[in-house]
Amino acid sequence: MMKSKPITYVLGVVALLVWGLIIYRIIKSTGSDDTASSLPAHKMDSSRFNDYALMPDTQHLVLNYPDPFQSPTLHSLPNLDTSLNKKPIKILKSVPTPINWSFITYSGYIHSPLNNRIISLVSIHGSRYQLAEGEIGERVKLLQNRKDSIKILYEGKSKYITMNPSNP
Numbered sequence: 001m002m003k004s005k006p007i008t009y010v011l012g013v014v015a016l017l018v019w020g021l022i023i024y025r026i027i028k029s030t031g032s033d034d035t036a037s038s039l040p041a042h043k044m045d046s047s048r049f050n051d052y053a054l055m056p057d058t059q060h061l062v063l064n065y066p067d068p069f070q071s072p073t074l075h076s077l078p079n080l081d082t083s084l085n086k087k088p089i090k091i092l093k094s095v096p097t098p099i100n101w102s103f104i105t106y107s108g109y110i111h112s113p114l115n116n117r118i119i120s121l122v123s124i125h126g127s128r129y130q131l132a133e134g135e136i137g138e139r140v141k142l143l144q145n146r147k148d149s150i151k152i153l154y155e156g157k158s159k160y161i162t163m164n165p166s167n168p
Contacts, residue, residue, distance in 0.1 A: 099157055104140060106150050106161045118145045122152075 107121040122129045129137035144151035149162045
């Protein structure tokens with residue numbers, strides 16, 4: 001029992017030192033810092049902290065392009081070689097003609113149990129074709145068969161054609 005008294009005193013001193021250090025740091029962090037107010041006024045530049053200060057404009061817009069809403073089909077280009085021609089060149093944009101899809105009719109399909117494929121019955125310009133997916137008849141490619149409709153590709157355009165059961 002006698003040996004534990006010196007250890008208790010040492011541990012008490014260590015505890016007082018730790019608590020003293022904690023209290024000192026709390027007081028120091030919450031205390032007012034007068035160093036900012038003691039600086040001279042000419043050293044504090046508040047203009048760089050002003051978010052609403054006008055900055056000088058360093059960018060310049062180039063607005064020498066033609067009006068995009070003026071004419072959708074005609075555009076005039078400036079003549080690049082002035083020695084040959086003095087008039088601007090007019091370029092007409094070709095408007096793609098819509099495709100009349102009525103020459104293609106889808107009559108139905110046949111399910112082949114041997115290879116588990118669906119063969120579509122398609123009439124193109126009056127000629128009848130039996131096409132599987134990926135096959136081509138008269139420049140018309142069958143992309144997809146959905147039993148009630150087919151997806152075809154003709155002249156770079158694709159379209160779904162629904163079944164027309166009235167065609168035998």
